[in-house]
Structure formats: structure tokens, C-alpha cells
Amino acid sequence: MYQFNFQPVFGNLDLLLYGAWLTVRLSLMAMVLGLIVSVLGAVAKTSGIRPLRWLTDVYVEVIRNTPFLVQIFFIFFGLPAAGISMSPNTAALVALVVNVGAYGTEIIRTGIESIPRGQIEAGRALGLSPVQIFRHVVMIPALRNIYPSLTSQFIYLMLTSSVVSIISANDLASAGADLNARTFASFEIYLVLTILYFLLALGFSTMFGAIRRVFFTYPASR
Amino acid sequence: MIREFSSADLMFIVSAVRWTLILSAIAFLGGALGGLAVALARTAQGRLRRRIAAGFIQVFQGTPLLMQLFLVYFGLAVVGLPIDPLLAAAVALTLHASAYLGEIWRGAIEAVPPGQTEAATALSLSYKDRMRHVVLPQAMRLATAPTVGFLVQLIKGTSLASIIGFTELTRAGQIINNATFKPFLVFGTVAALYFVLCWPLSLLARRMEARMRLAVTR
Numbered sequence: 232m233y234q235f236n237f238q239p240v241f242g243n244l245d246l247l248l249y250g251a252w253l254t255v256r257l258s259l260m261a262m263v264l265g266l267i268v269s270v271l272g273a274v275a276k277t278s279g280i281r282p283l284r285w286l287t288d289v290y291v292e293v294i295r296n297t298p299f300l301v302q303i304f305f306i307f308f309g310l311p312a313a314g315i316s317m318s319p320n321t322a323a324l325v326a327l328v329v330n331v332g333a334y335g336t337e338i339i340r341t342g343i344e345s346i347p348r349g350q351i352e353a354g355r356a357l358g359l360s361p362v363q364i365f366r367h368v369v370m371i372p373a374l375r376n377i378y379p380s381l382t383s384q385f386i387y388l389m390l391t392s393s394v395v396s397i398i399s400a401n402d403l404a405s406a407g408a409d410l411n412a413r414t415f416a417s418f419e420i421y422l423v424l425t426i427l428y429f430l431l432a433l434g435f436s437t438m439f440g441a442i443r444r445v446f447f448t449y450p451a452s453r
Numbered sequence: 454m455i456r457e458f459s460s461a462d463l464m465f466i467v468s469a470v471r472w473t474l475i476l477s478a479i480a481f482l483g484g485a486l487g488g489l490a491v492a493l494a495r496t497a498q499g500r501l502r503r504r505i506a507a508g509f510i511q512v513f514q515g516t517p518l519l520m521q522l523f524l525v526y527f528g529l530a531v532v533g534l535p536i537d538p539l540l541a542a543a544v545a546l547t548l549h550a551s552a553y554l555g556e557i558w559r560g561a562i563e564a565v566p567p568g569q570t571e572a573a574t575a576l577s578l579s580y581k582d583r584m585r586h587v588v589l590p591q592a593m594r595l596a597t598a599p600t601v602g603f604l605v606q607l608i609k610g611t612s613l614a615s616i617i618g619f620t621e622l623t624r625a626g627q628i629i630n631n632a633t634f635k636p637f638l639v640f641g642t643v644a645a646l647y648f649v650l651c652w653p654l655s656l657l658a659r660r661m662e663a664r665m666r667l668a669v670t671r
Binding site (some may be wrong): 233292293295296297298299300301302304305308309310311312313386390391393394396397404417418421422424425428429432433 | 512515516517518519520521523524527528530531532533605609610612613615616623626627630635636637639640641643644647648651652655
């Protein structure tokens with residue numbers, strides 16, 4: 232009969248909680264930078280400039296059809312051969328941003344395309360500048376339309392970020408791996424890690440719900 | 454000793470594709486059975502069954518696949534089974550696929566107009582006949598595009614089996630990289646092979662979705 236031993240886990244809970252904080256920080260940074268990449272990608276994709284569109288298409292399709300693990304291996308082990316080397320933590324952030332940027336580009340593109348042309352024409356008729364039109368007529372309503380899919384992609388990003396522990400970047404999963412190497416209470420450690428990730432996912436989903444209520448509900452006065 | 458990257462190394466990587474495919478097939482077939490059970494439980498009359506299915510989906514969609522793999526891998530020892538990477542990967546990916554397919558198919562079942570079920574009930578069809586001949590065939594049409602889309606996610610997910618030591622495509626790449634130290638070439642090749650597997654499926658899913666949208670708006 233298997234003897235459960237949770238002592239190593241609860242005795243080192245502070246390490247795991249610190250790891251959880253690192254995962255939150257890494258995910259938040261990847262979300263913000265990934266959102267910027269996604270908006271740029273979506274603009275490039277909906278722009279009339281052909282080469283720009285092709286380039287974005289290649290980026291989106293390559294990233295969406297290869298595993299994140301292979302992407303991070305390529306960035307961390309492969310790129311130094313091309314003269315670009317990064318620390319594990321930087322490589323992890325770059326890989327996450329590149330990854331979520333491809334999915335986000337597709338999501339935001341559908342949002343932009345969901346804005347009827349007539350609204351943009353109406354904006355122009357009202358004498359709004361192109362920047363004002365882009366911001367108030369296209370981007371904010373587009374973000375409101377795709378908010379649910381974008382935020383669930385962000386939560387998926389947070390869960391995927393556990394893979395960065397494989398190149399020993401610092402996060403919750405690698406805090407668990409360190410503890411496992413010292414104590415060998417594998418099942419107990421990974422059980423608690425899984426619960427912590429679940430709680431993080433719940434936390435992010437609550438946070439996104441709150442942001443939605445504040446910024447993305449009608450009337451669109453803000 | 455680091456040796457040169459040869460055609461034999463390339464063949465080793467390419468032939469590892471079959472393990473990625475086998476693992477994907479096992480997980481997809483297991484996940485299809487599990488997913489059907491989850492979707493039926495999620496849309497059932499009984500509240501308890503609905504709750505359990507909803508909890509199952511929430512747990513597996515709310516935790517990393519990597520943790521699920523580790524948990525099953527080390528969990529095998531807890532229930533007294535030998536630790537085997539293939540078994541662990543197959544079980545974890547099956548559970549993972551069951552949750553995702555269950556949620557996709559629940560949506561498809563609920564999208565079938567309730568009048569269909571009511572008409573079938575009025576014709577005094579049993580639950581089994583109602584599902585088999587009325588609801589599921591219609592739900593299946595709606596579900597194919599997102600199911601193919603999930604298959605892409607599943608194939609990519611099998612790469613994580615390399616971490617618990619199962620030699621599929623990604624791990625074959627790691628082994629060759631350790632011997633030849635040509636990471637750019639090796640992981641580039643591995644990525645290209647995944648792309649060859651996944652891209653056609655992505656295109657297929659997108660085409661099915663576009664056709665479905667036309668059918669719905671018509």
C-alpha cells in the first residue's frame with residue numbers, strides 16, 4: 232500500500248507559493264506583450280499590404296501548428312546557433328509571447344472583421360481622424376466582441392507556461408520539480424501543484440470577469 | 454563525443470512520427486468514448502450526473518496538461534501499477550481529450566433544437582433511440598469542425614509525453630540533438646514534421662467551419 236507523505240509539500244509551501252507568484256508574473260507579462268503583438272499582427276493581417284499579410288500568415292500558421300514545447304526548444308537551444316542566446320527566463324517569456332501572439336492575432340482579426348464597414352464610414356462622415364476611428368470605432372468594440380475568447384486564450388497561456396520549467400526557467404512547475412528532486416514525494420507534490428494551477432486559473436478567470444464588468448459593458452461611455 | 458548529423462539521424466526523427474501518431478490515435482479514440490460519456494452526462498436529466506461531468510471538464514480544462522501527465526505518471530505507482538511512460542501518456546491524454554471533446558460535443562448536443570427531442574419523445578422513442586437516431590446525428594454535423602480542430606491540439610499535446618520519457622517525435626529530436634548538437638537543424642526538422650501533420654487538419658477544420666456557417670445562414 233502506498234504511504235502518502237505530504238510533509239515535504241506543506242513544509243515547503245512557501246517555496247511553492249513563491250513559484251506560483253513567479254507564474255503569475257510571467258503570465259501577466261506574456262499577456263500584456265502578447266496582446267501588443269496580437270494587435271499588431273491583426274492590423275498587419277487586415278491591412279491591404281500583401282507581403283505584410285503573407286508574413287503574418289506564415290507566423291500565425293507556423294506557431295499554431297507546432298507544439299509549444301518544440302517552439303521553446305527551438306528558441307532556447309536552436310537560436311544560440313544563429314547567434315541569439317537568452318537566459319532561460321528570457322527565452323521562456325519570448326516563447327510565450329510569440330506563442331500567444333499568434334493565437335491572439337487570429338482572435339483579434341475576427342474581432343476587427345466583425346465591425347461592419349458602415350460604422351467606419353459613419354466615423355469618417357463624423358469627421359473622426361483615422362486614429363480616432365481605429366481606437367473608438369474599430370478596436371474597442373472589436374475587443375468587446377472577442378473578449379471571452381481572448382481571455383480564455385490567456386488562461387490557456389498561463390496553464391501552458393508550466394512547460395517553461397523544462398528549460399529550468401523559474402515558475403511554479405520548476406519550484407515543484409526542485410522540491411521533487413530533493414524529497415521524492417512526487418505524487419503529493421504534483422497533486423498540490425495541480426491544485427495550485429487550478430486556483431490560479433480560477434483567480435485569472437475572476438479577474439477577467441471583473442475587468443469585463445468595469446471596462447467592457449454597455450453603455451460604452453468609458 | 455559529438456558526431457555529425459547524418460541521414461540516419463534524420464530517419465530516426467522521421468520514423469518517430471509514427472509514435473506521435475499512435476499516441477494521438479489512442480488518445481483520440483479513448484477521448485471519443487470518454488467525451489461521448491461526458492457530453493451525455495453533461496446534458497442528462499439527472500442533476501448529479503450533470504454536476505460530475507461539469508466538474509470533470511472544469512478540472513481538466515483548468516489545469517496544465519503537463520501536470521496531468523505527471524500526476525498520472527506518478528499516480529500509477531500509487532495504485533500499484535508499474536510506471537510505464539506509454540501507459541501514463543495514453544491515460545493522461547485520454548482523460549484530457551475526454552474533457553475537451555465532452556465540452557465540444559455538449560455544445561453541439563445543446564445546439565440541436567429542443568423541438569427535435571420533444572418530437573422524438575412524442576413519438577415515444579426511448580432515450581437511447583432519441584439520442585441515436587435524432588439528436589446525435591444532427592449534433593455530429595455541428596461538431597465535426599471543432600473536433601478536427603481539437604485533434605490538432607491533441608497531436609501537439611502528445612509532445613509533452615517526451616517529458617515523462619516516452620520516445621515520440623519531440624524526444625527523438627532531443628536524443629539526436631544530444632548526440633550531434635545541431636539544435637537549430639534538429640528542432641527545425643521536428644517543428645516542420647509537426648507542421649506537416651497539423652496544418653492539413655487545421656485547413657480542413659477551417660473549410661468545414663466555413664461550409665457550416667454557409668449552411669446555417671442559408
